[in-house]
Structure formats: structure tokens, C-alpha cells
Amino acid sequence: MTLRDYNNIRPKVGKAVYIDESAVIIGDITIADNVSIWPLVAARGDVNYIKIGARTNVQDGSVLHVTRHSENQAQGFPLIIGDDVTVGHKCMLHGCRLGNRILVGMGAIILDGAVVQDDVFIAAGALVPPNKVLESGFLYVGNPVVKKRLLSEAEMSFLKQSAKNYTELKDEYLEQST
Numbered sequence: 001m002t003l004r005d006y007n008n009i010r011p012k013v014g015k016a017v018y019i020d021e022s023a024v025i026i027g028d029i030t031i032a033d034n035v036s037i038w039p040l041v042a043a044r045g046d047v048n049y050i051k052i053g054a055r056t057n058v059q060d061g062s063v064l065h066v067t068r069h070s071e072n073q074a075q076g077f078p079l080i081i082g083d084d085v086t087v088g089h090k091c092m093l094h095g096c097r098l099g100n101r102i103l104v105g106m107g108a109i110i111l112d113g114a115v116v117q118d119d120v121f122i123a124a125g126a127l128v129p130p131n132k133v134l135e136s137g138f139l140y141v142g143n144p145v146v147k148k149r150l151l152s153e154a155e156m157s158f159l160k161q162s163a164k165n166y167t168e169l170k171d172e173y174l175e176q177s178t
């Protein structure tokens with residue numbers, strides 16, 4: 001039961017999506033075309049919704065969750081991930097907004113209300129505090145994160161390449177599973 005309903009809402013899955021059978025995807029989650037979800041990912045769209053953009057990959061053991069609406073926070077904190085994003089192994093993405101062409105290094109934690117603009121590299125093991133804004137074009141490292149330096153041209157290209165690599169890899173997995 002990789003895809004599960006919650007409150008009669010079933011995850012919506014686009015075309016050519018690969019979801020490993022050990023992943024658990026629950027409730028109000030919209031997954032765009034060509035996304036890949038790798039082993040042991042847990043994504044729970046129960047008290048708010050989750051959106052995952054086209055060609056994004058969510059790697060092994062990552063956890064995606066959200067925060068409910070409250071008096072102080074009318075919308076709560078949904079989790080919105082853009083296009084061509086690489087979410088490395090064992091990341092925790094909670095109620096945050098990620099733009100396009102981002103690499104979230106393995107083991108990183110991103111908390112409620114944080115906003116990551118397009119074209120950002122987040123180092124392995126980083127912690128992004130609540131409501132922090134990470135600016136486009138920079139490398140962020142550490143716990144809590146600091147803006148370390150501008151990304152090189154090569155790193156900027158790698159952000160898109162990483163998503164492409166994973167799109168190709170998931171196509172191989174899809175072929176082998178038919």
C-alpha cells in the first residue's frame with residue numbers, strides 16, 4: 001500500500017512517476033510528471049497538503065510533512081517543492097516552500113515557513129530554521145545555516161543536471177518494473 005487515502009483524499013500522481021514500493025505516500029499530495037520517490041520515503045499530507053514539482057527526486061529515507069492550520073497561522077504550513085529539485089538521502093522537509101533547481105544535501109532539515117528561492121545549494125547536514133529565507137544563487141551550510149558563498153557556474157548547471165540524472169535513473173527503474 002504505497003499510496004494511501006486519508007480523509008478520502010488520495011494522492012494524485014502524474015505521468016511517468018516512479019515511486020518505490022517501500023515508500024509511503026498518504027493523503028493530500030500532488031506529484032507532478034517525471035518525479036521519483038526512492039526507498040523508504042514517508043510523505044504524509046494529512047493536516048495540510050504537499051505538492052511535488054516536475055522532475056523532482058526525493059531520495060531514500062526522506063520524510064515530508066506539514067503543519068495544521070491554527071489561530072495564529074490561518075493557512076498552517078503546507079509543503080511545496082518546485083521543479084527539478086534534488087532532495088538527498090534522509091532529509092526532513094517540514095512545512096516549507098522550495099523553488100526550482102535546488103539541491104537539498106543529504107540529512108538536511110528544513111523547518112516550517114522556511115522559503116528556499118530558485119537555484120540554491122543546501123549542504124549536507126544543514127538545518128534551516130523556521131521562516132528563514134535562502135536567497136537564489138548561494139551555497140548555504142551548517143546548523144543553523146549560514147550563507148557561505150555564491151554558487152559557481154558549474155554548480156548552477158549541476159542543480160539542473162542532478163534532477164536530469166535522477167529522471168534518467170527512474171526511467172531505467174520504470175522499464176525494469178514492467
Ligand SMILES: CC(C)(COP(=O)(O)OP(=O)(O)OC[C@H]1O[C@@H](n2cnc3c(N)ncnc32)[C@H](O)[C@@H]1OP(=O)(O)O)[C@@H](O)C(=O)NCCC(=O)NCCS
Nearest residue numbers: 087088089104105106122123124125126139141142148149
Ligand atoms: C557543500 C558541498 C557541496 C561542499 O562543497 P565544497 O566545494 O567542498 O565547498 P567549499 O570548499 O566551498 O567549502 C565551503 C565551506 O563549507 C564547509 N562545508 C562544506 N560542506 C559542508 C557541510 N556539509 N556542512 C558544513 N560545512 C561544510 C567547508 O568546510 C568550507 O568551510 P571553510 O570555508 O571554513 O573552509 C558538500 O560538502 C555537500 O554538502 N554536498 C551535498 C551532497 C549531497 O548531499 N547530495 C545529495 C545526495 S545525491
